[in-house]
Structures are given as structure tokens and as C-alpha cells.
Amino acid sequence: MDPSESERNFRTICRWVLTPFLCLLSIAIAGDPNTRATIAPMFGFLEALPRPVYAVVIVTLPFVPPIIIAVMVFRVLVWWSHYKSYKSRTDAAEILLSAKNLDTKHGKLYLYLRKFESDNFRADWFYRDDDSLFFSFKTRIDEELALAVDAFGTLVCLGRRLRALPAGAPRKQSTNIGWPKDVAELMDKASGIIMFPTMLGATASELRTILKNKALLRKTIFLMPPPFIYSRRSQEWFQLKSLFESHGITFPSDKEGVLFSADGRFCELNGGLGSRAGLSFALERLFSDA
Numbered sequence: 001m002d003p004s005e006s007e008r009n010f011r012t013i014c015r016w017v018l019t020p021f022l023c024l025l026s027i028a029i030a031g032d033p034n035t036r037a038t039i040a041p042m043f044g045f046l047e048a049l050p051r052p053v054y055a056v057v058i059v060t061l062p063f064v065p066p067i068i069i070a071v072m073v074f075r076v077l078v079w080w081s082h083y084k085s086y087k088s089r090t091d092a093a094e095i096l097l098s099a100k101n102l103d104t105k106h107g108k109l110y111l112y113l114r115k116f117e118s119d120n121f122r123a124d125w126f127y128r129d130d131d132s133l134f135f136s137f138k139t140r141i142d143e144e145l146a147l148a149v150d151a152f153g154t155l156v157c158l159g160r161r162l163r164a165l166p167a168g169a170p171r172k173q174s175t176n177i178g179w180p181k182d183v184a185e186l187m188d189k190a191s192g193i194i195m196f197p198t199m200l201g202a203t204a205s206e207l208r209t210i211l212k213n214k215a216l217l218r219k220t221i222f223l224m225p226p227p228f229i230y231s232r233r234s235q236e237w238f239q240l241k242s243l244f245e246s247h248g249i250t251f252p253s254d255k256e257g258v259l260f261s262a263d264g265r266f267c268e269l270n271g272g273l274g275s276r277a278g279l280s281f282a283l284e285r286l287f288s289d290a
Contacts, residue, residue: 108153111190115203148280192287193220224258
């Protein structure tokens with residue numbers, strides 16, 4: 001049955017009243033000024049409501065603006081926090097990399113190479129029997145490495161524009177076009193390189209560059225890939241092993257938390273070396289012996 005004229009008029013008035021509120025709500029929820037795609041489902045849902053329920057929605061409108069404003073303020077605060085984190089880390093990287101004498105003014109520079117997605121990996125450097133050494137609800141690998149290297153130098157890595165994390169190493173801002181040049185400059189400046197090896201993305205290209213360059217390979221320490229790569233992505237694991245073996249490098253035994261170099265030196269981060277201080281000591285020792 002087609003709605004009566006009074007019903008159509010009622011819904012038209014309600015639609016005009018609701019439109020600004022739903023637009024604000026869609027911006028608050030989706031964060032996208034292009035609100036049409038977001039509010040269309042909302043109107044579709046409201047059109048299906050019976051008139052009494054529709055009226056209740058209108059009556060509750062006075063309570064909606066404070067909620068919307070609170071959500072939008074929260075989003076702005078989160079964005080501002082991320083921006084400050086991003087700015088502080090990129091500024092720190094610019095100051096660090098512009099220094100003429102890295103060895104005396106800022107300590108030695110160490111480069112951390114990894115796949116960007118690994119920034120979300122959690123790290124627990126204390127030995128755990130449940131094979132979750134690299135993953136816990138504690139700090140990130142990036143943070144732990146930055147704190148460990150801080151005892152004898154400064155860790156820096158490449159970062160995407162406006163990609164911010166709560167803590168960790170200073171990031172040199174780069175782009176999809178300029179990253180090869182930026183990585184090459186950082187590799188050349190760094191006293192040492194810490195690498196999370198993978199056969200995925202740009203990191204695979206960086207890995208091949210290091211393996212082909214004896215000078216870079218000599219100053220690189222590798223993080224043993226975490227157990228989940230072996231158990232869930234076995235093909236990538238075997239590709240990594242084959243690539244290393246083709247350059248005369250053998251992986252240490254498959255244990256969690258292993259740091260190893262191309263010349264066969266390695267440290268297991270368990271037992272006495274499982275602490276943050278142990279990680280710092282292991283890294284410094286491996287780099288000093290290189």
C-alpha cells in the first residue's frame with residue numbers, strides 16, 4: 001500500500017531534520033567528507049521503520065549532537081597524537097642524518113630494515129616456553145631494538161609519510177618512488193644494519209642488495225624470522241633459506257630470538273640473554289666483532 005500524503009510529508013520533514021545530523025555522524029564515524037555513501041544506508045534503514053519508531057528517533061535528536069561532538073573531538077585528539085608522534089620521529093631523523101660527525105655527536109648510526117607491516121609485530125625478548133618470543137601484548141620489535149641500540153648508538157629506519165607509531169626509532173620519511181635512493185644512503189651512512197629478512201615487498205630487494213655487497217653484508221645482523229613464518233608460510237621460509245644458502249650463509253638452528261651474521265656468528269635470545277639488556281649486549285658484541 002502506498003503511503004498517504006500526510007505520511008510522505010511527515011517523512012520528508014524528518015529527512016530534512018535528520019540530514020545534518022546524519023552527515024555529521026557519518027563524518028565522525030567514517031572520517032570521510034564524502035558522506036553520501038555512508039548516510040544512504042542510514043536513510044534506507046530509517047525509511048523501513050514504522051512511524052512511531054521514526055518519531056522516537058526524532059525525539060532523541062537533542063541527545064545526538066553531544067555524542068557526535070564527543071566522537072569528533074576524540075578523532076581529532078587521536079589524529080593530533082599520531083601527528084605529534086610522526087613529527088617528532090621524522091624531525092629526529094632529519095637532525096640525526098644532517099649531523100656531519102655521527103660517531104661523536106650522536107653516537108653510531110644503525111639502520112633497521114624491515115617490511116612495514118612488521119611494525120605491528122609485538123616483541124617479548126624474555127624467553128617464553130609457548131614459542132611466542134616475537135609476539136605478545138607488550139612492546140613492538142621496533143621499540144625494543146631502538147631501546148637496545150640506544151646503549152651504544154642510535155637506531156633509524158625508513159618510514160612512510162604520516163605513518164606514526166607510539167614509540168620506536170626515528171624514521172626518515174620516504175615515498176614509493178624515492179625509497180631505493182633513501183635506503184642506499186642510509187646503508188652507506190650506517191655503522192651497522194639490523195634486518196628482519198623477508199621475501200615479500202621492497203625488503204626482498206634490500207635483502208638481495210645486501211647479500212650481493214660484501215661491505216654491507218659484513219656489517220649486517222639478521223633477526224631470525226619468527227616461528228609463525230615456518231609454521232604458516234613455509235614456502236617463504238624455504239625461499240629465504242635457499243636465498244641465504246646460495247650466498248654461502250646457513251641459518252642457525254630453528255630457535256626463537258636468534259641474531260646471526262653472514263660469517264656464522266649468532267646469539268640466542270633466551271635464558272640469560274632474554275632480557276632487554278641481554279639484547280643490547282648481544283647486538284653490541286656482534287657489531288663490534290664484525
